[in-house]
Amino acid sequence: MSIDLSGGGNIGGKSFASLGLLLTKVNIPILPDTRQVEEELPGVDGTIDLETRFGARPIELTFELIEDFEIDFHIRLSEIAAAFNPLKGQQILMLERNPGKQWKVKYNGSLPIDRLATIGTFTVPLKAFFPFAESVNPADTELKLGEGLIIGMGYEISDTIPTFNIKSSPTTITVKNAGNHEARPVITLSGTGSGIKVTNKTTGESFSFNEPLSGGNLVINTALYTAEHNSLNVFHLVLGDFPQLVEGNNVFIVTATNPSFTIDFDFRHTYLY
CATH class of the missing domain: 2.60.120.860 (Jelly Rolls)
Structure with a gap:
């Protein structure tokens, strides 16, 4: 399966390069925020640890956009707005710097842009409601060498389709x-x-x-x-x-x-x- 990650990745199957973007920085917390459930008991120091669950995970992508002409710059901004439109619902995010994994994300926040003529930089705030990364390929996909999988993902060539x-x-x-x-x-x-x-x-x-x-x-x-x-x-x-x-x-x-x-x-x- 060939995936276009030019420009640093893609959103909803559309590469960042096709939007005129270059991904310059990614901010993904190492772990999602926790939701702690605990109880206080009279006469007992501290609290009782009942349960820990994970909340949603914020993800921030910083981009650089460079165009030669003002009109082209605004055309690109329109394309970028459409690509990250939250009314599409959650979309698949893939990053070139972390191949083989994907996130389900949706735009969440505000999107100002810093400009110098037709050069712009901005940070897209995203939210992963399901706060974990998943393999790009489902488990029933036969593993093959050269598919962009990385060491540390736990795969073995001997793994069988379930x-x-x-x-x-x-x-x-x-x-x-x-x-x-x-x-x-x-x-x-x-x-x-x-x-x-x-x-x-x-x-x-x-x-x-x-x-x-x-x-x-x-x-x-x-x-x-x-x-x-x-x-x-x-x-x-x-x-x-x-x-x-x-x-x-x-x-x-x-x-x-x-x-x-x-x-x-x-x-x-x-x-x-």
Whole structure:
């Protein structure tokens, strides 16, 4: 997959260079802000640590814009405004200095520009509501040398595509999250079987489907907490957890009566930075 990162990266599939821009500085906090849940108890020093979650992450991109003529300068500003228009919703941001990863961002703030004739510099404030980086390629993409992947992303050429044929019970499978933060997959079962139970032995999370799988697809979206069978809501028929994928190998046990189905894990490797 060829991705145009000229000018330092792209937003929504449009390279910065195609907008006349050169990316000169990137400010991404090492970690997102935290949301701490704690409780005070009478007569007890300090507080009780209940939970820590991450909030959204701000990202700032500083650009240089140079044009020969005033009219061209303003044409470029119009194109830039359209490219970062927040009414488009969240867009994919990719950076040349951090290849192989992407962020989901939206313009958030104000955008003044410092000008000297037809030379301008400005900083675009963005917000990543999902505050983690994800792999550009989904996990079901076969790894190949020369794709711009970088050391430190956790990949190995021996990594396999996470789609498995289930013909016997129990069946043990392994799904790898190469990132260093939990990933939330879409799990799709296609085929036939009954009494299906899927357990992530690594985390202890599991779910079971209390109806026969008689053709079609059972789709468990662990990020949105939804369950559909042939596009019908079957949330009430799925018991248990929505299994996440922790860093590294996740060992799953799949059990069923008369199984003849495939199970596919659709996700992107997820990174704290």
